[in-house]
Amino acid sequence: MRALAWHGKHDVRVDTVDDPEIVNPRDAIIKVTSTAICGSDLHLYDGYIPTMKAGDILGHEFMGEVVETGPGSTLKKGQRVVVPFTISCGSCYHCGKQQYSACDNGNPADNQDIAQEVYGQPMSALFGYSHMTGGYAGGQAEYVRVPFSDVGPIVVPDGVDDDKVLFLSDILPTGWQAAEYAEIEPGDTVAVWGCGPVGLFAVQSAFLMGAERVIAIDHFPHRLELARKFGAETINFEETKVYEALQEMTGGIGPDACIDAVGLEAHGFFVDNVVDQIKASLFLGTDRTHSIRQAIVACRKGGRVSMPAVYGGIVDKFPLGAFMEKGLTLKTGQTHVQRYLPGLLNAIMEGKIDTTFLISHRLPLSQAPDGYKMFHDKQNEVTKIVLKPDLDRVAA
């Protein structure tokens, strides 16, 4: 089959690779109909994530048709399913508590050592996202082997467009969990750093959870415009002093909750960010953490900080004093995707959440390398790229 493989920094290619098969009893094989490129994939593309190997198949946002099932799978051939990016067993202690992204068992035993050393506990497994999180082949491919297929994938009703439900795989539940972790109370003002897909879904979710005001921060006019469409006020950090603006816009109090939806590649000419970038280029550190620092300093006393953004390493100059003295709460983590799927599928079906607004480009899988370059270089216009393997099949 054809699949998008990582070969190094800014080097991804569509290769011909082995077809996947059922290996374990609970597996299913999915024929991919839609698969998206994620902001998290850009961290791989830019070489920020360790434990990648040349030839690794990327992609963790995908859906498709069930074409084969193992004896332990509950799926049926022909069903259409969206697959969560987290690989969760459903039977360990953490899965029992619906902490699916903390699953003990998805990650192969040998792959667990790396995170055990670096993070103190082994990480759970994700599709297409380095060997520390399992080394599983991802979904930017014609076919995918999906382990624990009786727990993860959600069956989509017939007649519903791929584009409407694809983002259940990651960014919609991620934006939703980000808002949930902000513990929003009626009347709250919520500030969101980053108007990428995650930030934009966090904006929508925050309003659904009762926020009175949402202030969205980015520097891309088009992305800020999308946030405004959902009712957010906006700050362009290239035009405006973010901290000062947030204080003034909240009557000197600061936002009740701050959501960092930027992550380890924060942009902007800020002293701390420039220092981070120099360190990253010298391999003294990999994370650029400007946005989370700013969120902590801007947040009101006793407020909440929610951090869906991905960080991988050790950071400098974390404002621990501000964090403690103001009595903030920070919640973060990979998304417990499976926990939110039934509720969010309903919200989509009832028209409460708009998902398709995000898609700016649809490309055949064969053009995935161009897609990565576009998503990387032109973030203003390119909000989300969906790859469609069928577009190649039709052309062939």
Next chain:
Amino acid sequence: MTDMRDDAPPATAKHGSGADHAGDLALEPNGDSLVSRSVTINRPRAELYRFWRDFSQLPTFMDNIVRVDVTGDRTSHWVVAAPGGSTVEWDAEITQDIEDEAIAWASTDGAGVANSGRIEFRDAGARGTVVTATILYDPPGGIVGKAVAKLFQREPAVQARRDLRRFKQLMETGEVATNAVNRQQHEEEIA
């Protein structure tokens, strides 16, 4: 035990190998390297004990064990992969068997690779069972030494941890997790 400084298990001591405490752990004093690892498994104690008590099932989750033949109620014959495609073999005998609680075994005299082990199962309430594996062994030199190094890997603690994780996966999910994309790759991995 007069030198007890705290309540932590001996294998986590900063100084020494902890092997002096073998007796406290109901292990035969076979060797001077002690490895001990715990894992919590979300299954009842009795079920885990029963699975482990049948030593012939150990190769399903222990990487380097080719085969264990159960030769009697308390005796078994172990075949372990060695470098270069050869194998090392020894006889072992169960030295302690407390139903649903603990099993200890030791290689019999003349094993070449003196080793002993103990597995203990303790209730962990809603979390299932805490399983602790303790292995004591004597790393010899030569070809057999290499085999043992492979059996326990260079870092025996790492190997024990991996084996326990696979045991947990098998007991909790019914399968051992693998990122292999197809059966051929999977077979190459576990070979």
